[in-house]
Amino acid sequence: MQKVAEIAQKRAIQLLNQGAVNRVLGWKKGEFPYDETPAVFASADELKDFVYDSFSSPNLSKYLIEESRKEGKVLAFLKPCDTYSFNQLIKEHRVNRENVYIIGIECGGMIDVVTLKNRGAVGLTGADDDGENITAHTLYGDVKVRKEEVLLEKCQACKGKKHVIYDELIIVNPQDEKPRDRFAGVEAIEAMTPQERFDFWRAQLSKCIRCNACRNICPACSCLQCVFDNPKSGVASKASPDTFEEQLYHIIRAFHVAGRCTDCGECSRVCPQDIPLHLLNRKFIKDMSAFYGEYKAGEDSETRPPLVDFSKDDVEPCIISDKGGDR
Amino acid sequence: MLKIKKSDLNKLYAAIAERQTLYIPCNVSGKVNYAVWGEGADVDLSTLKTVRSAKEVFFPQCEDIVSFKKEGKNISVKSDHKESEDFVVFGVRACDCRSFDILDRVFLSDPVDTFYKTKREHGTVITLACNRPEESCFCFAFGIDNAEPEGDIAAYFAGDYLYWSPKTEKGLNLTKTLNSLLLTATDKDNDALEKEQNNIRQTNERLPFYGLDLSVWGADGLLEKFNSEKWKELSEACVGCGACTFVCPTCQCYDVRDFDKGNGVQRYRCWDSCMYKDFTMMAHGTPRPTQMQRFRQRFMHKLVYYPSNNEGIFSCVGCGRCVEKCPIHMNIVKVIKAFGGEKNE
Ligand code: SF4
Ligand code: SF4
Ligand code: SF4
Ligand code: SF4
Numbered sequence: 083m084q085k086v087a088e089i090a091q092k093r094a095i096q097l098l099n100q101g102a103v104n105r106v107l108g109w110k111k112g113e114f115p116y117d118e119t120p121a122v123f124a125s126a127d128e129l130k131d132f133v134y135d136s137f138s139s140p141n142l143s144k145y146l147i148e149e150s151r152k153e154g155k156v157l158a159f160l161k162p163c164d165t166y167s168f169n170q171l172i173k174e175h176r177v178n179r180e181n182v183y184i185i186g187i188e189c190g191g192m193i194d195v196v197t198l199k200n201r202g203a204v205g206l207t208g209a210d211d212d213g214e215n216i217t218a219h220t221l222y223g224d225v226k227v228r229k230e231e232v233l234l235e236k237c238q239a240c241k242g243k244k245h246v247i248y249d250e251l252i253i254v255n256p257q258d259e260k261p262r263d264r265f266a267g268v269e270a271i272e273a274m275t276p277q278e279r280f281d282f283w284r285a286q287l288s289k290c291i292r293c294n295a296c297r298n299i300c301p302a303c304s305c306l307q308c309v310f311d312n313p314k315s316g317v318a319s320k321a322s323p324d325t326f327e328e329q330l331y332h333i334i335r336a337f338h339v340a341g342r343c344t345d346c347g348e349c350s351r352v353c354p355q356d357i358p359l360h361l362l363n364r365k366f367i368k369d370m371s372a373f374y375g376e377y378k379a380g381e382d383s384e385t386r387p388p389l390v391d392f393s394k395d396d397v398e399p400c401i402i403s404d405k406g407g408d409r
Numbered sequence: 410m411l412k413i414k415k416s417d418l419n420k421l422y423a424a425i426a427e428r429q430t431l432y433i434p435c436n437v438s439g440k441v442n443y444a445v446w447g448e449g450a451d452v453d454l455s456t457l458k459t460v461r462s463a464k465e466v467f468f469p470q471c472e473d474i475v476s477f478k479k480e481g482k483n484i485s486v487k488s489d490h491k492e493s494e495d496f497v498v499f500g501v502r503a504c505d506c507r508s509f510d511i512l513d514r515v516f517l518s519d520p521v522d523t524f525y526k527t528k529r530e531h532g533t534v535i536t537l538a539c540n541r542p543e544e545s546c547f548c549f550a551f552g553i554d555n556a557e558p559e560g561d562i563a564a565y566f567a568g569d570y571l572y573w574s575p576k577t578e579k580g581l582n583l584t585k586t587l588n589s590l591l592l593t594a595t596d597k598d599n600d601a602l603e604k605e606q607n608n609i610r611q612t613n614e615r616l617p618f619y620g621l622d623l624s625v626w627g628a629d630g631l632l633e634k635f636n637s638e639k640w641k642e643l644s645e646a647c648v649g650c651g652a653c654t655f656v657c658p659t660c661q662c663y664d665v666r667d668f669d670k671g672n673g674v675q676r677y678r679c680w681d682s683c684m685y686k687d688f689t690m691m692a693h694g695t696p697r698p699t700q701m702q703r704f705r706q707r708f709m710h711k712l713v714y715y716p717s718n719n720e721g722i723f724s725c726v727g728c729g730r731c732v733e734k735c736p737i738h739m740n741i742v743k744v745i746k747a748f749g750g751e752k753n754e
């Protein structure tokens with residue numbers, strides 16, 4: 083990974099010097115191994131703080147909504163899953179493709195700091211990644227864990243190592259495509275009784291502190307003014323007065339991103355209460371593929387998404403009649 | 410100094426809860442937050458930082474204030490203010506405990522916030538020393554001693570015991586009701602405890618933020634900081650969520666909202682975040698139209714405005730929650746350092 087970062091940094095400087103781009107969107111070193119911040123670098127000097135390793139989890143695509151509208155071309159480093167988000171934004175006419183130079187960058191999976199800490203790495207001050215294992219240096223000694231076990235949820239269910247849009251690639255260590263099951267969690271919930279399911283979601287969603295991090299980080303949530311921020315809606319996006327409103331918020335949001343959510347996993351990554359929001363989105367993804375044929379949002383930038391397309395053979399799923407009730 | 414065996418802690422919780430509501434960090438659905446203790450509660454005193462801070466016990470995220478109801482041609486108005494009952498909050502870390510002082514200066518100065526005041530009067534705070542400070546902690550930068558926390562009663566883990574030291578009238582009164590459970594510590598105990606406290610202070614010296622220096626911050630240089638070019642770069646990646654403010658023990662802003670109930674209105678208050686677009690929205694619009702301005706507000710308030718109204722005291726206690734929870738890892742430490750707030754080793 084160290085190598086990948088060096089190549090990326092060199093290439094960025096080269097493209098800046100050639101005048102092919104006038105700035106670079108990447109990740110900036112923090113205080114610890116894990117607190118990297120997305121940043122725009124404008125010079126070789128600024129790029130000294132560029133970093134790319136198994137903690138570069140933030141998806142940079144959403145920043146390109148603004149960045150691609152500015153003067154001049156921006157170089158953006160996108161991981162495989164980030165390229166799906168970018169493609170989807172092209173489809174929704176939210177980014178100006180012409181103004182972005184994309185380097186698809188290899189990804190060996192990103193680490194979930196919360197899981198790493200839960201596995202004993204409390205007081206985390208450093209981490210070494212040899213591809214197989216993570217050796218975490220902490221204030222209280224070293225902790226060694228298998229990398230596979232501390233990956234972010236989104237990486238445990240990785241969509242694949244293919245970049246679906248790019249101008250060039252940086253791949254030093256080609257990654258194996260391990261078959262990943264994205265829907266086991268959804269199936270477990272489908273297998274619950276309605277009461278169990280209700281209890282599960284109520285327990286999870288009532289932890290919500292309405293910080294809106296899930297919405298604000300989401301590349302599909304690109305509305306300039308969210309409906310929940312509209313004072314005339316009668317609800318306050320920052321208040322968590324009762325569990326009902328929390329459930330409403332999450333379910334409406336999941337509906338609104340259905341067919342557009344690329345499963346980039348950012349919502350679950352950023353939630354301070356570790357609410358498994360990806361399960362809501364994946365339920366929609368799973369059902370849409372079942373009803374309308376396999377569909378992956380962001381896989382390309384042209385095809386019509388199933389929910390804005392119409393054909394006479396479309397299914398008419400009805401939960402009420404399926405369960406034997408009156409329509 | 411008193412003590413109780415760790416294995417007897419459940420008895421202690423039960424004895425407190427028999428008389429008063431007991432708030433204590435519990436693992437609920439996988440995360441640790443303050444919750445009301447009941448038989449079978451999954452108490453977790455080893456997790457250092459609850460997601461929501463202890464301030465929610467005194468200043469809940471949402472709170473009804475007053476309701477209005479239409480009755481024929483009249484409107485009836487009913488205040489939702491009630492006197493709080495006595496309660497106990499257990500397991501408060503030194504940083505969170507200091508945050509109460511910061512909130513007091515806001516809510517208890519004129520005009521007094523009666524909703525907050527009654528809870529402060531009726532709450533007994535039992536703090537807990539931090540045996541294992543974490544990389545994001547920097548309480549010491551604000552003169553807070555995590556080995557000797559403030560509060561009505563200070564508690565400490567060492568060896569097989571929880572040590573217990575009442576510090577105020579309230580603390581003594583609560584201790585009296587628990588006499589049958591608490592033993593007197595011996596000299597040997599006191600030595601063990603002192604050793605543990607020294608350990609904690611030595612660990613602090615190994616923490617990444619140990620050298621953090623706030624001398625460039627405070628009431629002076631307001632305009633110079635306000636106009637600094639640095640805010641643009643610092644705020645660049647901020648997504649304008651409220652995660653940093655809602656986990657923060659010292660953030661004190663709230664919004665007042667009306668909920669339309671059809672035949673009346675429920676007026677409530679809820680935590681607000683200066684990171685939000687509608688923060689301090691007025692008839693003419695918002696005074697901070699860009700995220701840079703909103704971002705600057707959060708840190709200027711904590712490091713400059715609050716100190717200039719409060720004898721130089723900062724409105725941050727170094728709990729490090731924002732350091733851990735920001736989705737893009739921008740935080741108060743990076744801001745402090747960007748303006749030169751690091752000691753040369
Ligand atoms: S989902 Fe796949 S491409 Fe995306 S960060 Fe994880 S491993 Fe990398
Ligand atoms: S990030 Fe988590 S806590 Fe914040 S609003 Fe979303 S679900 Fe709620
Ligand atoms: S600083 Fe971080 S947590 Fe705070 S509003 Fe910005 S993105 Fe959200
Ligand atoms: S600003 Fe950050 S470190 Fe300071 S008290 Fe608030 S959450 Fe804690």
